[in-house]
Amino acid sequence: MGQKGGAGPQPQGHLSVDTTDCPGKESTADTAALVRTYTKLDKILEAIADTGIDLHASIDAIATKLGLLRDDQHELADRVMHTENEITELRPMITDLVGQVRSLTTKVQELEARAENSEGRSRLNHLSIVGFPEGTECADPVNFFDAWLRQVHLKMNKTKQRAY
Secondary structure (H helix, E strand, O other): OOOOOOOOOOOOOOOOOOOOOOOOOOOHHHHHHHHHHHHHHHHHHHHHHHHHHHHHHHHHHHHHHHHHHHHHHHHHHHHHHHHHHHHHHHHHHHHHHHHHHHHHHHHHHHHHHHHHHHHHHHHHOEEEOOOOOOOOOOOOHHHHHHHHHHHOOOOOOOOOEEEO
């Protein structure tokens, strides 16, 4: 808006004072006060416009960050869903494996008991004949001693002792 008879054209968006068409023409002091008021209002409007620009920039930055957060949230939701599906698929397998472990544990305990029993029996079943070196009987001690006893006259009094 231009000024009629004023101090020249004002930039667009600024308030201007036109005193030529005022009835009764106010005094110069009143006009100066109005100009100062309009100048202050212009500065306030500029500050509001600058604040609006800053607000738009801040809102755009926040919107960008929210978009990134939303993408991250969707990615995490997909990962959680995938993990839940895998857990659901693995649960029966784990249950089967727990049953197998229990069964194998029982079997191992049974085999340990049998091995211990066999070791105990083998310690009690040793036959030691004084005068024979260790390992003379070779792989078949029963047949060796059977043959030896037949050769030796049973009339001799040999003492048989158990070895522990």
